[in-house]
Amino acid sequence: MSAIKQHRRAGFPWLWTALAFGYVFLYAPILSLIVYSFNESRLVTVWAGFSTRWYGELMQNEQLLSAAWLSIKVAAVAATIAVVLGTLAAMTLVRFRRQWGARSMGIMVAAPLVMPEIILGLSLLLLFMSMADLIGWPASRGQGTIIMAHVTFCMAYVTVVVQSRLAYMDASLEEAAMDLGARPLKVFFTITLPVIAPSLVAGWLLAFTLSMDDLVVASFVSGPGATTLPMVVYSSVRLGVSPQINALATIIIAVVVVAVSVAGYLMYRQDKQRTNMQ
Amino acid sequence: MNNVVANAEQEPLVRIRNLSKVFGSTYAVDNISLDIEEKGFFSLLGSSGCGKTTLLRMLAGFETPTEGRIFIDGKDVTDLPPYERQVNMMFQSYALFPHMTVADNIAYGLKQERMARPGRDERVREMLSLVQIEKLGHRKPHQLSGGQRQRVALARALAKLPKILLLDEPLGALDRKLREQTQFELVNLQERLGITFIVVTHDQEEAMTMSSRIALMREGRIEQVDSPQRMYEFPQSRYAANFIGNVNLFDGVVTSQSGDQVLVDSEEAGGQLCVRHSQPMTVGMPITVAVRPEKIRMVQAGDDLPNQMQGVIREIAYLGDESIYHVELASGKRVKYTQPNVQALAELPLTWGQTIALGWHADRCGLLAQ
Amino acid sequence: MTGYGGGAGALAGLRARWRRLTVGRWLVTGIPWLWLVIFFCLPFLFILKISLSEPALAQPPYLNWIRETADGLVSIVVNFGNYGLLWDDSLYVSALFGSLQVAAISTLLCLLIGYPMAYAIARAPTHLRMPLLMLVILPFWTSFLIRIYAWMGILNTNGILNNFLLWLGVIEQPLEIMHTSLAVYIGVTYAYLPFMILPLYATLSRLDPVLLEAAADLGARPAKQFLTITWPQSVPGVIAGAMLVFIPVMGEFVIPDLLGGPDSLMLGKLMWTEFFNNRDWPVASALAAVLLVVLIIPFLLLRHYESRAEANGEEAA
Ligand SMILES: Nc1ncnc2c1ncn2[C@@H]1O[C@H](COP(=O)(O)OP(=O)(O)OP(=O)(O)O)[C@@H](O)[C@H]1O
Ligand SMILES: [Mg+2]
Numbered sequence: 001m002s003a004i005k006q007h008r009r010a011g012f013p014w015l016w017t018a019l020a021f022g023y024v025f026l027y028a029p030i031l032s033l034i035v036y037s038f039n040e041s042r043l044v045t046v047w048a049g050f051s052t053r054w055y056g057e058l059m060q061n062e063q064l065l066s067a068a069w070l071s072i073k074v075a076a077v078a079a080t081i082a083v084v085l086g087t088l089a090a091m092t093l094v095r096f097r098r099q100w101g102a103r104s105m106g107i108m109v110a111a112p113l114v115m116p117e118i119i120l121g122l123s124l125l126l127l128f129m130s131m132a133d134l135i136g137w138p139a140s141r142g143q144g145t146i147i148m149a150h151v152t153f154c155m156a157y158v159t160v161v162v163q164s165r166l167a168y169m170d171a172s173l174e175e176a177a178m179d180l181g182a183r184p185l186k187v188f189f190t191i192t193l194p195v196i197a198p199s200l201v202a203g204w205l206l207a208f209t210l211s212m213d214d215l216v217v218a219s220f221v222s223g224p225g226a227t228t229l230p231m232v233v234y235s236s237v238r239l240g241v242s243p244q245i246n247a248l249a250t251i252i253i254a255v256v257v258v259a260v261s262v263a264g265y266l267m268y269r270q271d272k273q274r275t276n277m278q
Numbered sequence: 279m280n281n282v283v284a285n286a287e288q289e290p291l292v293r294i295r296n297l298s299k300v301f302g303s304t305y306a307v308d309n310i311s312l313d314i315e316e317k318g319f320f321s322l323l324g325s326s327g328c329g330k331t332t333l334l335r336m337l338a339g340f341e342t343p344t345e346g347r348i349f350i351d352g353k354d355v356t357d358l359p360p361y362e363r364q365v366n367m368m369f370q371s372y373a374l375f376p377h378m379t380v381a382d383n384i385a386y387g388l389k390q391e392r393m394a395r396p397g398r399d400e401r402v403r404e405m406l407s408l409v410q411i412e413k414l415g416h417r418k419p420h421q422l423s424g425g426q427r428q429r430v431a432l433a434r435a436l437a438k439l440p441k442i443l444l445l446d447e448p449l450g451a452l453d454r455k456l457r458e459q460t461q462f463e464l465v466n467l468q469e470r471l472g473i474t475f476i477v478v479t480h481d482q483e484e485a486m487t488m489s490s491r492i493a494l495m496r497e498g499r500i501e502q503v504d505s506p507q508r509m510y511e512f513p514q515s516r517y518a519a520n521f522i523g524n525v526n527l528f529d530g531v532v533t534s535q536s537g538d539q540v541l542v543d544s545e546e547a548g549g550q551l552c553v554r555h556s557q558p559m560t561v562g563m564p565i566t567v568a569v570r571p572e573k574i575r576m577v578q579a580g581d582d583l584p585n586q587m588q589g590v591i592r593e594i595a596y597l598g599d600e601s602i603y604h605v606e607l608a609s610g611k612r613v614k615y616t617q618p619n620v621q622a623l624a625e626l627p628l629t630w631g632q633t634i635a636l637g638w639h640a641d642r643c644g645l646l647a648q
Numbered sequence: 649m650t651g652y653g654g655g656a657g658a659l660a661g662l663r664a665r666w667r668r669l670t671v672g673r674w675l676v677t678g679i680p681w682l683w684l685v686i687f688f689c690l691p692f693l694f695i696l697k698i699s700l701s702e703p704a705l706a707q708p709p710y711l712n713w714i715r716e717t718a719d720g721l722v723s724i725v726v727n728f729g730n731y732g733l734l735w736d737d738s739l740y741v742s743a744l745f746g747s748l749q750v751a752a753i754s755t756l757l758c759l760l761i762g763y764p765m766a767y768a769i770a771r772a773p774t775h776l777r778m779p780l781l782m783l784v785i786l787p788f789w790t791s792f793l794i795r796i797y798a799w800m801g802i803l804n805t806n807g808i809l810n811n812f813l814l815w816l817g818v819i820e821q822p823l824e825i826m827h828t829s830l831a832v833y834i835g836v837t838y839a840y841l842p843f844m845i846l847p848l849y850a851t852l853s854r855l856d857p858v859l860l861e862a863a864a865d866l867g868a869r870p871a872k873q874f875l876t877i878t879w880p881q882s883v884p885g886v887i888a889g890a891m892l893v894f895i896p897v898m899g900e901f902v903i904p905d906l907l908g909g910p911d912s913l914m915l916g917k918l919m920w921t922e923f924f925n926n927r928d929w930p931v932a933s934a935l936a937a938v939l940l941v942v943l944i945i946p947f948l949l950l951r952h953y954e955s956r957a958e959a960n961g962e963e964a965a
Contacts, residue, residue: 015764
């Protein structure tokens with residue numbers, strides 16, 4: 001604490017200014033989206049009065065709505081599979097560190113986090129085509145291939161999230177349970193899983209968001225008839241600024257803010273309960 | 279004229295005047311005035327949370343005093359940042375720079391004052407041998423044991439040969455054996471280098487062993503400043519008497535004073551107590567008589583001890599070199615009395631339940647205000 | 649003799665190991681491992697394979713290596729021509745350098761903006777740190793595409809920024825920022841800033857403030873304290889953050905496509921064009937292969953410094 005004092009004397013006004021500037025940089029674009037989503041005019045240039053007109057038009061946009069529905073389905077399925085696989089991978093990385101495959105798994109999990117999406121998309125497309133050629137599966141590209149592609153990079157993120165929680169978890173909890181006679185599978189479901197549950201939720205939400213947000217990989221691996229929300233947004237945005245997209249952005253931001261607030265509140269409550277118990 | 283000269287001669291190395299530090303609403307340091315002489319081993323002693331660290335950090339410049347001034351060598355340093363004070367600190371956690379070798383850690387302060395390379399290397403070597411870790415210069419802090427780290431921290435703080443070395447619980451992290459050995463090394467170092475050491479400790483034994491002067495602190499204030507001997511023999515308050523060593527306290531009332539003899543009537547003691555005391559006292563004043571357990575002895579036939587009382591042994595604490603006996607008087611008051619274990623274990627003469635007579639001389643006890 | 653003994657020992661070891669590998673463990677490790685091998689590693693082989701094929705006007709638009717010639721013979725044709733093309737055509741080389749330049753400059757910009765932010769958060773009062781950090785992460789949860797789109801509205805010739813500056817009277821003519829490299833730098837820095845701040849915060853928050861007091865005590869002024877204590881200890885975080893920005897930006901497509909102009913040539917965008925517009929899959933694959941090779945070194949750097957930062961953390965804990 002006193003060290004902070006020292007710093008406040010040395011360079012804190014300066015630092016706080018930098019921080020404030022950074023937040024303005026991060027949030028100004030988002031605020032501008034929200035403000036102009038309520039603009040009457042089609043042009044961003046002029047403020048023509050308050051209106052919710054674009055929200056109404058958005059609700060009429062069949063193409064966009066069906067793409068959104070597809071994206072939600074894909075994201076939900078992909079996130080769920082990614083959580084299962086990511087948890088297994090995290091178990092390997094934390095608990096079976098010396099097992100064969102753990103090292104290579106570490107690299108294979110780290111790489112998708114930074115791998116340019118465009119390489120991921122292209123390589124998966126080539127894989128799907130060759131597989132269709134060789135074994136006749138997947139016969140066509142679409143929802144299924146998008147899900148498989150999304151699981152691949154989402155599980156890497158889930159693994160990282162779960163891994164850090166597992167690493168913090170006291171391994172002696174599991175040992176104590178085994179000592180009391182529980183079989184490993186039972187230990188996993190009765191001890192490990194409840195403890196790491198918050199990280200599974202966080203991982204699922206992260207995976208869901210990433211999947212909902214993906215344009216590049218989906219563009220490569222989707223087929224005719226499977227158009228996700230980002231693909232629709234992208235083709236509309238390419239043509240220039242569109243107030244409907246502003247309205248869509250505002251809805252997404254609202255959903256995220258509500259979700260984060262709820263999650264934050266739940267975590268806060270859980271934390272408080274935990275400290276109260278001690 | 280005469281006055282000025284006398285003042286200049288007496289100017290202490292550190293002069294603290296009306297120093298206070300407030301955190302929120304708590305006074306960590308509360309209006310302290312204190313002089314610290316040059317070339318001594320000065321200890322700040324007190325229980326946990328009494329403001330020792332805060333006082334030390336204000337001397338180093340890490341905390342700005344809420345009120346008061348600090349003078350070092352006659353110069354007001356209150357507003358100087360730490361890097362402009364000729365004071366160095368050895369941190370309780372050692373605070374070694376983890377990314378630098380031991381030698382680089384020690385050289386760090388010298389680099390800041392732009393000492394040239396040859397002299398710097400020479401000084402680092404001297405410091406390493408001073409704290410007896412010549413061979414460890416190339417290691418990183420995490421490759422050292424706790425005791426070795428403590429030595430590096432000491433060497434680093436000494437390297438600039440500061441006027442004053444501040445040490446915050448320097449031996450806190452060491453085990454008992456190593457701590458006792460290091461206490462003597464620290465004292466030797468201080469005498470050899472002639473640097474003033476100001477040490478924070480909550481261990482009264484440590485303060486007694488090392489210091490030339492001790493300042494006893496209590497709740498942000500100074501209780502007493504004295505040499506270890508005077509602090510032990512002539513504590514000026516119940517708190518001081520209790521904090522350092524063991525003491526028996528008898529509450530009573532002054533009944534008469536003749537010459538340097540004061541008579542105190544104490545119900546707890548079951549009668550009159552006689553204390554040698556030269557300051558004039560008012561009759562009827564409530565007072566406390568303090569006597570250390572080792573000043574008490576068993577009354578032999580023919581003894582004419584002025585203070586005598588009888589009691590029953592209720593507890594015996596065997597410490598090896600000596601035993602502490604808790605003796606219950608008729609008033610219910612328990613008196614602690616220690617006796618060195620000169621005899622063999624089986625021959626120790628005293629047992630539980632035994633009634634014994636205790637006594638002490640008038641000049642072996644003191645008076646404390648209530 | 650020794651050979652026999654060694655063989656027996658190895659066999660016993662294998663058996664013991666076999667017993668230890670229960671079916672459960674096999675499944676726990678095996679399922680995600682297999683998934684990653686099939687969907688993440690295997691595809692790279694296909695990239696390599698297609699990049700060595702000849703383009704064709706067909707579906708799919710390339711020729712197999714193994715072909716039956718007219719006289720019934722089987723021939724294997726491996727075509728290195730795509731890589732030659734990349735080398736010869738200055739378009740591809742300048743796209744590579746364009747990507748390197750954008751990635752390097754934006755990484756630097758992220759560092760310049762992100763370091764003070766991470767430092768300030770790490771030095772903020774404890775109860776404020778998590779909320780401040782959440783504020784950095786929050787934009788990341790909203791759509792990437794839409795956040796880039798927001799910059800289109802701001803940077804346009806008749807966009808918010810220009811209108812604002814014209815209104816202020818700072819400029820007479822609207823600035824041409826949209827469809828220039830500057831717009832790409834702004835967009836990339838904006839989108840990747842959180843990736844820089846998070847690892848930086850992780851290392852800076854672990855730095856013991858007492859070390860700075862010790863440095864001050866030994867005579868170091870604040871600037872010197874930063875250079876000799878804070879900065880050296882934050883280097884692993886700096887490198888991890890830099891790689892987390894640099895690597896994905898090298899292949900970035902959306903930002904140069906939406907914000908960039910003709911002068912902002914980047915590999916990702918070029919790959920997209922070759923693949924979707926020109927339908928030249930072999931060249932697109934060759935580009936991907938080149939990009940992969942270019943990224944191996946920064947990736948290894950990232951792994952090294954991440955594991956080092958982890959080890960430091962465990963030591964400190
Ligand atoms: N930075 C701070 N902010 C608020 N209160 C503080 C701060 N530093 C110290 N205090 C308070 O000031 C008082 C004195 O603290 P200080 O650290 O000086 O005690 P100490 O004598 O060194 O104790 P110990 O022997 O336990 O180290 C305590 O009540 C402590 O809670
Ligand atoms: Mg302290």
